Amino acid sequence: MKDAVAALGGDGSSAQLAGMAELIIQSMTGPWRSFHTPEHIFEVGDGGSPVEVIAALFHDLVYVQVDSGIHVNLARYVAPYVREGAKGLVIDPMREGSDQDLDLVMDLFGFQRGQVLSPFAGQNEFLSALLAVRLLGGILPLPALAQVAACIEATIPFRADLPDGRSCSTVLLQRLTQASLDHGLGLSDAQCRETVVMGVKVSNRDVGNFASEHPSDFLNNTWNLIPETNHELLNADTYTVKGYRVSLQKMEGFLGFLQPGVVFRQFDQEPSNEEHALRLRMAQSNLEVARLYLRLKLVAIALLEAMSWRLVQEVSLASIMGKLPGIGDMPFQLEDQLPLVAQPYIGQNECEITVLHLLEDGRSGESTHDSKHSPVASYLVRSIGVSTALSLLERARLFFANQLSADDFLASLDKPVMQGLQRAVIHVLDQRVQALRDL
Structure with a gap:
């Protein structure tokens, strides 16, 4: 200075x-x-x-x-x-x-x-x-x-x-x-x-991160933004399934309509035409990946939220998914109970391939409020494919708006896939009950 x-x-x-x-x-x-x-x-x-x-x-x-x-x-x-x-x-x-x-x-x-x-x-x-x-x-x-x-x-x-x-x-x-x-x-x-x-x-x-060379870097920055206006996420052990879903909804709503032309600017040949065009292309690519990533995660969290209504409407995400890595012991992890998919869906284009990798293997950066990978979304997409998973999004939005019951929303999912997720959640909850019995 x-x-x-x-x-x-x-x-x-x-x-x-x-x-x-x-x-x-x-x-x-x-x-x-x-x-x-x-x-x-x-x-x-x-x-x-x-x-x-x-x-x-x-x-x-x-x-x-x-x-x-x-x-x-x-x-x-x-x-x-x-x-x-x-x-x-x-x-x-x-x-x-x-x-x-x-x-x-x-x-x-x-x-x-x-x-x-x-x-x-x-x-x-x-x-x-x-x-x-x-x-x-x-x-x-x-x-x-x-x-x-x-x-x-x-x-x-x-x-x-x-x-x-x-x-x-x-x-x-x-x-x-x-x-x-x-x-x-x-x-x-x-x-x-x-x-x-x-x-x-x-x-x-x-806004330079919109032109990140790797979509994972863009999503890392996006994930750092989320808790700034969703303060409950800073306590990773107690934020609810609904609270997490609302934070994803807000970010998806924002990025869903954002266009590269309002992200980056050019004036008096600053930057050059070539550099400006490159930034716009990179922003478009990153936005496409982020939108698909967020929408698939929204469908996955909608399933968990609908299932949690059988318990109580405001249940912590950690009680179902397990604690985040690095936060105490992690004996009960939902991802360990999800069934293997015999014939997993394979991405049909570059965007899908990138998103599947991000869901399965995770973003490149650590986050204090969320795991890097998305096991439920990955299981869902590997089981039914991107298009079928996205077809559930509008019904998920109706569920979020209390215009569709939890049971009716869950009935939208292919029954064997639903049963696999259901058994995984039940197993985690059974383990928690057993832990109490062992006191």
Whole structure:
């Protein structure tokens, strides 16, 4: 941070920088952070210009839905500018007079006083940019602060072009150009364009895992994201079958309609046409794998949830599947009781082959809240094939929505396959009963 600040004409020796660094680390190592961590901001800033490095350091500082609020050490810096409203955080409409920090950041984001901040439309980025401007004020010159805030605005993800055809990068250029005039920043047209280019670089690195060469790496990052907004998953011994299913549902719902064109951006030939096209292809491939993987896991967890209703609707997943590797003794594992499939289904295309491998052998990275492999989904697909398994998905959704009974959903599955899963669950539960008898 010191070198980046000095390169932008700021005081790189300021004692305040050490306090800022500590504040960043504290905020990004909270109990719910598993993806948006210090490691992530270092990846986003890696190889970037000084503006990009500072923007990367601050861009995820506030993450309200992950941290269940604003970190107490940050709240005092933004409290004068926002208040709690009935629908969420609101930019305070009652604040008297102008405030250069707030006005500059609002102008760059296209926000206004009294606006309700949306978690899905720039809330966290706006508050993070406001924090950056407030904390670095007096250390960096105002034009550099505006450039940092603009790059943070660029990290608002997954934005389609406006109906008039303008991209979010074009809109940001227009806002920055106007802000330079309104706030006396003195940024030339070329400097404004270069700032937007830097923002595109930061944004593309922020979502770079979508272009991972190996789908397993993409899924590793996806699995790190899941517990950030599903906090109950952090206790691997107690989260319920339903809780796990809901977390998969949310991720499948998000990735199910996401298109590569709103993931990666290009502006002023940054990146090159070739590199941009490659990223889009890789993102499309990874999304296809992730969708199939999640949908097959949803069908599998639906079967376990429907079976668990014979016991109680809120049963822990560990009580049926067994504990995760590395969490105490593992004497009772459902996967050890599943029958071998005499003629296992073989993937019919590259996507299916990849997903079958991921289900059977597991993702490449460890997870604190889930096993790497998916024995029930693997058993299901090896038994009935991908197409037949996917044909159960709509009925699973009806079951989730309480529009189909558990028994009627279970009746959808081929009887011998159902009996194999049923016997495996019964065996695990019998072992638990025997363990109690042996006391």
